[in-house]
Structure formats: C-alpha cells, structure tokens
Amino acid sequence: MTNKRTVTIARGDGIGPEIMDATLKILEHAGAAIEPEFIDIGEQVYLSGNTSGIPDDAWESLRRNKVFLKGPITTPQGGGYKSLNVTIRKTLGLFANVRPNISYAQFIKTKHPNMDLVIIRENEEDLYAGIEHQQTPEVVQCLKLITRPGSEKIIRYAFEYAKKNNRKKVTCFTKDNIMKLTDGLFHKVFKEVAKEYPDIETEHWIIDIGMAKIADTPQDFDVIVMPNLYGDIASDVAAQITGSVGLAGSANIGDQFALFEAIHGSAPDIAGKGIANPSGLLHGAIMMLVHIGQPDVAARIHNAWFKTLEDGVHTGDIAKGGASVGTNEFAEAVIARLGHLPTTVTPVEYKSTEESEEGSFTLSPAVKDRPKPDIVRQLDGVDVFLFNNEQTPEEIGQALEKVAGPEFSLAVITNRGVKVYPNGFPETFTTDHWRCRFQIADEQSRIDHNDIISLLSRIEKAELDFIKTENLYRFNDELGYSLGQGQ
16 A cells, blocks of 8 residues: 555543554554544643633644544543533534444453444434533433434444444334333334345344343344434443453544544553553554555454464453553564464454545435425424422412413423322422423414413513423424323
8 A cells, every 4th residue: 555544643641642652553563554643632632721622723634634543531620621522523423433342252251252243322412412401409401302314324324334244133222112202213213214124134122121131141232223322321331241341442433524442531540551451442443444445454453463362462451460461562462463363263354445425424315415304383382391499389380370371271280200280299209390381272273482472471470480491393293292291
C-alpha cells in the first residue's frame, strides 16, 4: 500500500497515551497504511475552560479526515462539563455503536466459552438526548425520545451487519410492555424491517429477561439491536462475562464519519505505571482497519494478538496474579508474532469492504429521502402538570373541575404515574408534581390551541401553578398518548 489514509488520533487521558502509543506501534510494524493526525481533547481541554472538552481545530480535523481513533477520556468532577463521547457521537451523526463480545476461553477464564455476539446500540436518541428539567422542588424529568427514522437507521444497520458478516439471527431488546409508545415504536419498526430480510432469523425480548439471558446463556444470541440506554448497559455486561472488559473494542458508525475506541475508561488509578492492557484499543484499531479497506493488515494484527495470548504473554489484568508483562512489553510481543498464526483457535480472516461515497453507511431511501407521511392529526385534549405542595388530591381535583369549562372534562389526576383523583387511595404516597388530564367534553366536538390557552388562563386565575403541558393527539385515529389509570 502506497497511499496512506489520514486518521485523526486522540491519545486521551489516564492510561490513554500509554495504550495509544502501544497500539500505533503495532499498527506501524504491521504495515497499516495510515497517517496519524493528532488532536488534543479531554481533561486538559475541559480544565482550560472549554466545557465541551474539544477545541475548534479538533473538530476541523475530524471533519476533514472522517475517521477517528480515540483513547479513553476523563471528564472532570463537578457540574458543567458535557460528555465528550456523547457530544462527538451526536454532532457527527454516529448513530450506530457496534460492540463485538467474544469469549477467549483458551486464554481467559470465563463461564461462557462459546460466546460470540455483537451488540448494535442506537447512539443518538433515547434518554441520551440529555433533555432534563427540574420541574418542582421534588421532581426532575428526563425526556425519552425515540424517532421512526432513528429507529429504522439502527435496525436496518443491524440487519445489514448480520448479512455482511454471515450472522444468522438478529434479536431486538425493548421494554414495550411498559413504554408502549417509545419502545413500542422501536419494536414496531424492527418487525417492519425484518420482513425485508427473510433469510435472517429474528426474535424480540423484553430488556429485563433479555439481559438475564445474556448473563446466563449468551451463546443463544448472535446480533442484538436495542435503544441507547439498554445498549450501553448490555454491552458492558456482555463484555464483562467474556472474561474482561479490557479486551473489547468499539466502533461508532455514521453516514460520513466513524470513531473507534476501547469500551473501557481512562483508569487514572493505574495511569503512568506501564501496566495497562492495550488490547481493547487495539481491537478498536482492528475494526478501523477493516472499515478503511485494510482487512489483511487487520487480520495480521488480530492473529498476532491471538498468538501472543496463546504463548502465555499476558498483562496483569489477564494473568490474575500470574506472570505478567507491561504495556510496552505486550506490544512488543504482538509485533514479534506478526505473520504468525494461532494454533488453538481458528485464525481470523476479514473481508474487504468499501466505504460508500457518502461515508461508512448508505441509508436506504426509506430513511434518507423519506416522504412526508400522510397522517391526520387530531387534538384530543391536554395534560397539564402542576406544582402544588399544599393541597390534597381531592382539593386540587375539585378546583380543576370548576375551571375545566365547556370544552374539557377533567379525566384523571396522577402523581408519579399513579391515579390519585377521582377515587384515589389515601395511602398513596404523593409528591409536589401532578399530571392533570383534560380531554374533550364531547367526542363530536373539536378543540384547538386557543382552547388550551383559555384553559391555562382559567387555571392561573384559580391560583394553581402549571409548569408544563403535553398536548394529546390521535394520529390516523390511533392514540398518540398513554392512557392514565382509571381511563
């Protein structure tokens, strides 16, 4: 290879510089055709006054090179500092987080020797949208955002990944027995997309039992796709039960950009001691090499890594008290075995891949150029949220009944999702945050925003403190809101 691909590199914080130097040394000796372009991000940038942890020149490098190999980052303690990982993923549209989880039972003790699953996590939406509010002295909220195009992108990516990597099954994890609209949409889109891949087996699990099955029988899974928060937790659990979180690499893929890293953190407690295991970042780099069209180099490194473990060369986290080597010694051992193949495991082979003109993943027309949906939206009412720490549910309900007016009827009042009016239980614990549902008094009538504004005006005149509203809509005559208890 004569043409080198320029790659943006961040050494990171804590053990980051040590494991990045070791990884780049291995890549250089293996013949990786890359040209590193280093940027400074992370802790020192945060402490210089940049609350995002990344300066403008680093953004310019990322936008120019479109491929990023990143060491782990430390976010300083205290408020005001944004998560750099989340900022990069969302800003660059890295919607797919890909985390292979493989057990290496020949070298590392594990209860699950036949584990080989890939978790594909939606990376931009869900609770990680980071939209939070304190609404009352006692109540804060976080908005869970699930979109149809966001769901289709990640689910279609999971099926395409399975197809290209000869995987036989794609599993979906949600909690749509409780969150029927948000997780329900994700599951619905999964079933729609699955119809386009009849040769791939599909299944769905509720997240709690699905997580239990990962911990108990991970060999039953192949590719798993799920929303952001579940994927974050599940991928760490899966990595841990392979034998070590320290071995897992991660890819963050978007339409135009890609980021590769280890899944572990910056481990400041062992920084500078020269004992960190570079394997997680090395596996991220291997995924990067496959992504940029250098599969032979990727396989050469991976097989040398296998041979190193096979020969009993282990860092302290793997040796578990036995003979161990440091970061640099481990890297040198991998370099010494480049060109060698393992004998106790099947040598790795990677297929050549080509990036599309638009980047690393081409969206289907259904996502990229989706037409505006033909949907009729009907306003059914409004949920009005109150701050009130003085009155009983009965007193609040009676006051609201008086101001409902001819357009609305007060359907229910809930506190933390539990019905408290009408006919609530006095034993129910309540706080200072009340959801009050007003629905149209007559199903044959129609209301508009002016009716809601008038209702809020009447509520204010009754000296009740509203803090938020949520309009209640039907979409093509299907409810776009959850039903309150007692309805």
